[in-house]
Amino acid sequence: MKTERPQVKQDRAVRTRRAILEAAAVVFEEHGYDAAKLSDIVNIAKVTKGALYFHFESKERLAQAVIDAQNDSQPQLPPQQYRAQDFVDIGMVFSHRLRHEVLIRASTRLTLEYGNRRLDRASPYEAWIDLHVAVLEEAQRRGELLPNVDPVVPSRLIVGAYAGLNTMSYTLGLDLDAQVAELYTHVMPNVVVPAVAIRLDTAPGRGARVLYGPRGAHECRHQCEGGVPPQEPAPQGVRASA
Amino acid sequence: MKTERPQVKQDRAVRTRRAILEAAAVVFEEHGYDAAKLSDIVNIAKVTKGALYFHFESKERLAQAVIDAQNDSQPQLPPQQYRAQDFVDIGMVFSHRLRHEVLIRASTRLTLEYGNRRLDRASPYEAWIDLHVAVLEEAQRRGELLPNVDPVVPSRLIVGAYAGLNTMSYTLGLDLDAQVAELYTHVMPNVVVPAVAIRLDTAPGRGARVLYGPRGAHECRHQCEGGVPPQEPAPQGVRASA
Numbered sequence: 158m159k160t161e162r163p164q165v166k167q168d169r170a171v172r173t174r175r176a177i178l179e180a181a182a183v184v185f186e187e188h189g190y191d192a193a194k195l196s197d198i199v200n201i202a203k204v205t206k207g208a209l210y211f212h213f214e215s216k217e218r219l220a221q222a223v224i225d226a227q228n229d230s231q232p233q234l235p236p237q238q239y240r241a242q243d244f245v246d247i248g249m250v251f252s253h254r255l256r257h258e259v260l261i262r263a264s265t266r267l268t269l270e271y272g273n274r275r276l277d278r279a280s281p282y283e284a285w286i287d288l289h290v291a292v293l294e295e296a297q298r299r300g301e302l303l304p305n306v307d308p309v310v311p312s313r314l315i316v317g318a319y320a321g322l323n324t325m326s327y328t329l330g331l332d333l334d335a336q337v338a339e340l341y342t343h344v345m346p347n348v349v350v351p352a353v354a355i356r357l358d359t360a361p362g363r364g365a366r367v368l369y370g371p372r373g374a375h376e377c378r379h380q381c382e383g384g385v386p387p388q389e390p391a392p393q394g395v396r397a398s399a
Numbered sequence: 400m401k402t403e404r405p406q407v408k409q410d411r412a413v414r415t416r417r418a419i420l421e422a423a424a425v426v427f428e429e430h431g432y433d434a435a436k437l438s439d440i441v442n443i444a445k446v447t448k449g450a451l452y453f454h455f456e457s458k459e460r461l462a463q464a465v466i467d468a469q470n471d472s473q474p475q476l477p478p479q480q481y482r483a484q485d486f487v488d489i490g491m492v493f494s495h496r497l498r499h500e501v502l503i504r505a506s507t508r509l510t511l512e513y514g515n516r517r518l519d520r521a522s523p524y525e526a527w528i529d530l531h532v533a534v535l536e537e538a539q540r541r542g543e544l545l546p547n548v549d550p551v552v553p554s555r556l557i558v559g560a561y562a563g564l565n566t567m568s569y570t571l572g573l574d575l576d577a578q579v580a581e582l583y584t585h586v587m588p589n590v591v592v593p594a595v596a597i598r599l600d601t602a603p604g605r606g607a608r609v610l611y612g613p614r615g616a617h618e619c620r621h622q623c624e625g626g627v628p629p630q631e632p633a634p635q636g637v638r639a640s641a
Contacts, residue, residue, distance in 0.1 A: 189433075191431070192433060278570050279570050311581075313578065314578070314582060317564040317578060318556075319563060320566055321559045321561060321564060322556075322559040324511055324566075325524055325558065328521050329521055329524055331555070343553065343590070344586065348585070
């Protein structure tokens with residue numbers, strides 16, 4: 158019997174945890190928290206129930222890990238001329254990721270559900286608001302904002318509105334990217350000075366452009382097709398155990 | 400044995416139906432669709448299970464009636480100088496009603512859930528968007544809109560954003576009215592001409608003002624306190640059967 162090196166064992170545990178998280182995302186996205194079955198999750202992840210419980214104590218902890226995923230692993234973006242553009246890019250990149258990453262979609266879905274009160278649904282909102290406020294405060298220091306703008310106000314507005322546009326787009330089968338683009342196009346002229354407003358890119362496809370450069374849409378098609386997310390490839394048929 | 404006149408019988412049936420709907424709202428608001436128990440609903444409504452099934456064939460039909468309630472019974476509002484103000488008032492009055500009417504709160508909650516696919520969650524969005532578009536088209540005919548505004552775009556934006564601000568406010572314990580006021584304050588200057596924009600009332604409390612006049616907040620306190628909605632008094636301890 159071969160003994161494995163600790164590093165190999167650890168890598169495999171990380172892969173297993175990831176496989177479970179991705180499988181949970183598929184099931185939570187499809188059924189929501191209450192109706193999701195752990196047996197479906199272990200089947201999709203191709204792991205044992207024991208492996209699942211090794212990584213996540215309960216369905217609740219697993220759902221919480223899915224919820225928290227939306228604020229982990231923010232992609233590093235190239236610096237922009239205006240902080241206001243960075244502010245816009247947070248949401249435009251997120252709409253790109255929502256399209257391509259099931260984990261992100263499931264995370265927002267669980268955040269938007271009203272069920273199970275013990276799940277912490279406030280933290281994702283707060284984390285997003287804090288992130289937006291920090292960027293907007295920096296924009297303010299650089300003189301990009303209109304007078305008397307309290308950075309908290311547009312930050313809350315964008316985060317809350319975004320969540321609703323996400324739900325509505327899902328329910329009506331609309332393209333979220335286009336809806337989010339309209340949100341920024343309508344809101345930003347009342348947040349930033351005109352000289353900044355006219356230089357912002359708030360058009361659909363901005364997420365792909367900032368991630369992959371001016372040929373974003375083309376590069377995205379190249380990299381994203383087949384549902385493989387550009388940031389973190391989904392585990393494909395991983396057979397793993399804890 | 401006294402025989403009742405048909406009118407008396409019919410009135411009672413209407414009251415029973417309403418009592419069940421209000422009780423269902425309480426339970427759906429608290430637990431969501433999946434976890435809601437019909438036994439709790441009949442207990443609160445003080446009706447028999449038979450009476451419930453007489454009015455609503457199934458839990459699903461009952462939930463659908465709650466969902467549909469948000470678009471029924473739009474309050475009649477006094478005409479305003481600008482159609483753009485009517486556009487704003489749709490949402491400001493709705494945020495007032497959300498505060499005071501459990502049926503409206505439960506309706507939006509069920510609309511925002513992702514669970515049970517057979518419930519029709521698209522219709523409320525579509526009905527709200529259609530209502531907004533109709534008002535904005537009239538505003539456009541009167542020259543109130545900026546050039547090249549497609550009434551569908553701000554209508555979708557407001558309806559979707561509103562839904563998210565509602566969920567976020569609920570989750571974070573924020574005052575929805577203040578969030579919605581910021582939505583209109585930020586969006587309307589990019590929809591209507593400046594001469595209309597500066598005359599719009601988009602401040603918090605607008606819902607109460609348009610319903611009760613300039614002393615809206617005071618009148619609201621007078622009429623709304625104790626959780627009794629201003630438009631349709633909740634049945635209080637109605638003992639009714641089908």
